[in-house]
Amino acid sequence: SLADKLQNTLRRLRGKGKLSEQDVDAAMREIRLALLEADVNFKVVKEFIASIRARAVGEEVMSSLTPGQQVVKIVNDELTRLLGSENKSLAQPAKSPAKFMLVGLQGSGKTTSAAKLAVHLRRSGKKPLLVAADIYRPGAVDQLKKLSASENLDFFSLEQSDPVAICKAGLKFAAHESLDPVIFDTAGRLHIDDELMSELGTIKDQVKPDEILMILDAMTGQDAVNAAVSFNDQVGISGIILTKLDGDTRGGAALSVRAVTGCPIKFTGTGEKVDALEPFYPDRMASRILG
Amino acid sequence: DLFGGGEIDEEFYEELEEILVSGDVGVQTTLKLVEELREEIAARRIRERSEARELLEDILGKLLQTAAEPVTPEQPPLVILLVGVNGSGKTTSIAKLAHFYKQQGKKVLLVAGDTFRAAAVEQLEIWAKRAGVDIIKQQQGTDPAALYFDAVNAAVARKADVLIGDTAGRLHTSDNLMDELNKIYRVINRNLEGAPHQVLLTVDATTGHNAVAQAEKFNQTLPLTGLILTKLDGTARGGIVVGIRDQLDIPVSYIGTGEKIEDLAPFDPRAFTAALLQ
Numbered sequence: 272s273l274a275d276k277l278q279n280t281l282r283r284l285r286g287k288g289k290l291s292e293q294d295v296d297a298a299m300r301e302i303r304l305a306l307l308e309a310d311v312n313f314k315v316v317k318e319f320i321a322s323i324r325a326r327a328v329g330e331e332v333m334s335s336l337t338p339g340q341q342v343v344k345i346v347n348d349e350l351t352r353l354l355g356s357e358n359k360s361l362a363q364p365a366k367s368p369a370k371f372m373l374v375g376l377q378g379s380g381k382t383t384s385a386a387k388l389a390v391h392l393r394r395s396g397k398k399p400l401l402v403a404a405d406i407y408r409p410g411a412v413d414q415l416k417k418l419s420a421s422e423n424l425d426f427f428s429l430e431q432s433d434p435v436a437i438c439k440a441g442l443k444f445a446a447h448e449s450l451d452p453v454i455f456d457t458a459g460r461l462h463i464d465d466e467l468m469s470e471l472g473t474i475k476d477q478v479k480p481d482e483i484l485m486i487l488d489a490m491t492g493q494d495a496v497n498a499a500v501s502f503n504d505q506v507g508i509s510g511i512i513l514t515k516l517d518g519d520t521r522g523g524a525a526l527s528v529r530a531v532t533g534c535p536i537k538f539t540g541t542g543e544k545v546d547a548l549e550p551f552y553p554d555r556m557a558s559r560i561l562g
Numbered sequence: 563d564l565f566g567g568g569e570i571d572e573e574f575y576e577e578l579e580e581i582l583v584s585g586d587v588g589v590q591t592t593l594k595l596v597e598e599l600r601e602e603i604a605a606r607r608i609r610e611r612s613e614a615r616e617l618l619e620d621i622l623g624k625l626l627q628t629a630a631e632p633v634t635p636e637q638p639p640l641v642i643l644l645v646g647v648n649g650s651g652k653t654t655s656i657a658k659l660a661h662f663y664k665q666q667g668k669k670v671l672l673v674a675g676d677t678f679r680a681a682a683v684e685q686l687e688i689w690a691k692r693a694g695v696d697i698i699k700q701q702q703g704t705d706p707a708a709l710y711f712d713a714v715n716a717a718v719a720r721k722a723d724v725l726i727g728d729t730a731g732r733l734h735t736s737d738n739l740m741d742e743l744n745k746i747y748r749v750i751n752r753n754l755e756g757a758p759h760q761v762l763l764t765v766d767a768t769t770g771h772n773a774v775a776q777a778e779k780f781n782q783t784l785p786l787t788g789l790i791l792t793k794l795d796g797t798a799r800g801g802i803v804v805g806i807r808d809q810l811d812i813p814v815s816y817i818g819t820g821e822k823i824e825d826l827a828p829f830d831p832r833a834f835t836a837a838l839l840q
């Protein structure tokens with residue numbers, strides 16, 4: 272474990288009285304490797320190491336009997352602090368219906384998360400509407416329709432092939448039927464696909480969502496930052512749902528995206544069933560990343 | 563460009579590490595590759611960065627070189643099974659493979675083996691229609707092993723050249739689902755000698771270190787013959803396949819380069835290496 276490796280590195284250094292730059296480098300290297308193996312973005316790792324360097328080998332550590340564990344505690348605390356956020360609940364706008372738009376790369380879990388979100392919100396007394404705005408992927412509308420049917424959720428789609436028109440019509444339908452919130456499921460897309468990113472911008476202009484949630488697969492590696500920054504710059508993200516955390520991925524993408532975009536992680540996906548949506552716990556995520 | 567010019571110093575190795583790590587080659591594999599490069603550079607007394615590039619491309623090229631011709635049985639049908647974690651691109655890749663074989667004039671039969679997820683069968687049905695191939699399916703909730711028993715018989719009876727089967731997405735950490743996959747494999751194998759002749763694991767190019775754990779666990783469940791590295795049309799470089807080849811000796815058979823039926827290509831180690839080192 273990281274604690275063991277640091278213990279070994281630092282035990283040799285204790286009783287030396289004063290640490291040399293090289294000694295500190297050795298400890299920082301262990302932390303760096305652990306974070307990179309957890310898929311934290313390499314630039315984020317650099318900045319993180321620089322920010323904890325002084326504290327991680329300060330007096331409290333070197334006077335400890337278990338300096339390795341002390342360092343891990345400092346790293347864990349700092350990760351927890353970075354991952355956390357005040358703003359982790361969903362927007363509750365004054366005007367009804369609330370509008371939540373789900374976006375992200377292909378296969379990240381948007382359609383499933385849309386249904387999960389609807390079930391979650393219904394439990395707190397809401398009457399959500401699911402809008403199927405993915406007209407590209409074969410069977411996408413059918414997938415959301417089936418999920419809605421099996422959970423008795425209100426569902427809207429159009430025999431139309433324009434996602435913008437579908438979203439606008441869905442919003443009208445919700446207002447008419449007093450459904451709130453409206454959850455828009457969009458097609459998976461690459462952040463470098465100008466046409467599809469522009470489509471998201473158009474939906475945003477027409478619908479004015481209260482939340483634009485990026486659905487991010489927890490097993491994403493170094494590319495997480497590229498995608499998140501691009502989505503945030505082009506469309507604007509108000510929050511993240513981190514999916515497939517029921518696996519054994521360390522999930523460093525969570526730290527990367529939070530550090531670079533500042534977006535709060537609002538929920539986690541922990542399975543394929545519609546009830547597998549949980550709040551995001553920064554402290555649990557921090558220990559998971561550290562392995 | 564790291565290899566543009568100049569001498570080989572510590573800064574060179576640090577920058578090279580960053581290029582490899584940022585491409586998801588993974589920490590341990592990166593350290594190993596850089597160490598190997600250092601040794602070669604010393605042994606050959608290389609001074610110029612441009613020469614180091616050739617050396618590294620050689621090392622990677624050798625490691626990634628395409629395996630021998632993929633298995634094709636003496637008697638049809640060739641049976642191909644696609645497996646992989648949720649959302650990695652199995653169903654879409656099957657559509658692409660169907661198109662690929664159909665273009666060669668083969669008689670292709672698909673198996674809608676994901677009997678779990680909402681509208682999974684419908685998704686593959688639409689693709690089958692677009693590719694102009696037949697599909698074997700049952701309703702949602704059917705036992706996939708039983709479905710495959712029938713599908714293999716059907717493929718033989720209908721004299722199909724290629725049978726390509728879908729499976730439900732699953733995480734390698736789910737023992738139940740991995741047992742189910744093992745059962746599907748054994749049912750196919752018992753029903754047709756030598757089948758499945760190809761077992762392809764889809765790996766999303768955006769995946770980090772977890773892809774190695776995925777490949778390892780899936781490979782313990784049924785023998786993988788190759789990977790399909792999907793979504794390489796994004797900005798991710800898919801470097802994790804280097805680690806998978808290095809640690810598990812599983813080659814990349816194909817790459818996915820988009821969402822259309824033609825967006826499949828055989829793996830080209832040289833093109834991949836060039837893109838990785840950008």
Ligand SMILES: Nc1nc2c(ncn2[C@@H]2O[C@H](COP(=O)(O)OP(=O)(O)OP(=O)(O)O)[C@@H](O)[C@H]2O)c(=O)[nH]1
Pocket residue numbers: 375376377378379380381382383384405408411457458459460486514515516517539540541542543547648649679731733
């Ligand atoms: N194990 C697990 N599987 C999940 C989770 N969330 C989604 N999935 C699965 O991941 C796969 C992809 O989910 P989708 O909801 O279709 O993903 P998507 O983002 O809508 O995909 P596209 O619309 O094609 O971009 C499906 O097999 C889901 O059941 C999760 O939290 N855990």
Ligand SMILES: Nc1nc2c(ncn2[C@@H]2O[C@H](COP(=O)(O)OP(=O)(O)OP(=O)(O)O)[C@@H](O)[C@H]2O)c(=O)[nH]1
Pocket residue numbers: 377378408459461646647648649650651652653654655676679682729730731732764792793794795796817818819820821825
């Ligand atoms: N850009 C891009 N998208 C791809 C590629 N391959 C698949 N996709 C997309 O990724 C998403 C998921 O693909 P699927 O084929 O449904 O993945 P799957 O593994 O069958 O998913 P589950 O059955 O839910 O586990 C879809 O939106 C596909 O269009 C690719 O090579 N490039």
Ligand SMILES: [Mg+2]
Pocket residue numbers: 381382383405411457458459
């Ligand atoms: Mg979807």
Ligand SMILES: [Mg+2]
Pocket residue numbers: 652653654676682728729730731
């Ligand atoms: Mg599928």
